[in-house]
Amino acid sequence: NFISAVVPPGEIGIKFDDIGALDDVKTTLHELAILPMKRPELFSHGNLLRPCKGILLFGPPGTGKTLLAKALATEAGANFISITGSTLTSKWFGDAEKLTKALFSFASKLAPVIVFVDEVDSLLGARGGGFEHEATRRMRNEFMAAWDGLRSKDSQRILILGATNRPFDLDDAVIRRLPRRIYVDLPDADNRLKILKIFLAKENIEPDFDVRSLANATEGYSGSDLKNLCIAAAYRPVQELLDEEKKGKKYDTTPALRPLNLDDFIQSK
Numbered sequence: 001n002f003i004s005a006v007v008p009p010g011e012i013g014i015k016f017d018d019i020g021a022l023d024d025v026k027t028t029l030h031e032l033a034i035l036p037m038k039r040p041e042l043f044s045h046g047n048l049l050r051p052c053k054g055i056l057l058f059g060p061p062g063t064g065k066t067l068l069a070k071a072l073a074t075e076a077g078a079n080f081i082s083i084t085g086s087t088l089t090s091k092w093f094g095d096a097e098k099l100t101k102a103l104f105s106f107a108s109k110l111a112p113v114i115v116f117v118d119e120v121d122s123l124l125g126a127r128g129g130g131f132e133h134e135a136t137r138r139m140r141n142e143f144m145a146a147w148d149g150l151r152s153k154d155s156q157r158i159l160i161l162g163a164t165n166r167p168f169d170l171d172d173a174v175i176r177r178l179p180r181r182i183y184v185d186l187p188d189a190d191n192r193l194k195i196l197k198i199f200l201a202k203e204n205i206e207p208d209f210d211v212r213s214l215a216n217a218t219e220g221y222s223g224s225d226l227k228n229l230c231i232a233a234a235y236r237p238v239q240e241l242l243d244e245e246k247k248g249k250k251y252d253t254t255p256a257l258r259p260l261n262l263d264d265f266i267q268s269k
């Protein structure tokens with residue numbers, strides 16, 4: 001169907017600690033989403049402390065927005081429903097009303113729940129004037145109406161979390177419904193170091209391997225780029241071993257791979 005994943009909190013397998021850097025983002029998400037879901041009684045008085053219905057994560061590709069959404073569900077003890085904007089609009093035109101109603105009624109049953117809308121710009125992008133596909137417009141209007149229609153009891157326990165690389169494409173009406181917008185930036189050198197340490201925590205690396213030099217040398221890399229770099233580097237000792245085998249070398253038992261060194265990463269860049 002049009003939902004790409006539904007996962008209970010214990011099965012997501014990603015916690016905030018698995019995400020390197022982004023400390024400020026984690027703190028903000030804690031205040032905005034985790035506390036209201038875990039301690040709703042603290043947010044049920046007065047008018048100022050109202051749980052927010054929608055949060056937008058925006059920033060360059062590969063910076064950990066999806067990862068944050070999943071970890072948030074774990075930390076909040078919430079179910080996780082994931083939908084992708086582009087699949088919704090391309091595959092399911094025509095059924096906008098039925099699908100949106102189904103999604104929100106499903107979400108109410110699963111509350112507390114995080115409804116993660118990746119590529120939210122394609123589902124809820126700016127009104128495209130005469131060229132806009134009628135089905136896209138209907139889907140967006142239905143989605144917003146259902147969102148507004150959440151009963152206040154539910155709104156505390158259903159959070160719409162959108163993610164996009166193209167925040168300027170979002171419709172104003174949607175921006176208003178996502179009152180909290182959090183920028184998920186590319187990591188600086190200190191944060192690249194934190195992320196690299198997570199990826200390399202269980203790897204066999206040379207004792208004098210200088211992760212700091214690697215962090216300094218990877219300006220402009222996203223978390224996702226760093227992960228790909230580490231995977232490519234980890235493959236080098238395997239490749240060497242395969243090359244030796246091609247030259248006719250035979251091993252009695254499976255040989256231990258040599259530890260990784262900085263050159264493996266530099267050559268992979």
Ligand code: ATP
Nearest residue numbers: 019020060061062063064065066067195223224227
């Ligand atoms: P896109 O905008 O392209 O959808 P995204 O911001 O949602 O990207 P993710 O899908 O969360 O990025 O990240 C891709 C992969 O990069 C993750 O699965 C993870 O392995 C790695 N990654 C990115 N950022 C971090 C981080 N801060 N800590 C640990 N891993 C990270």
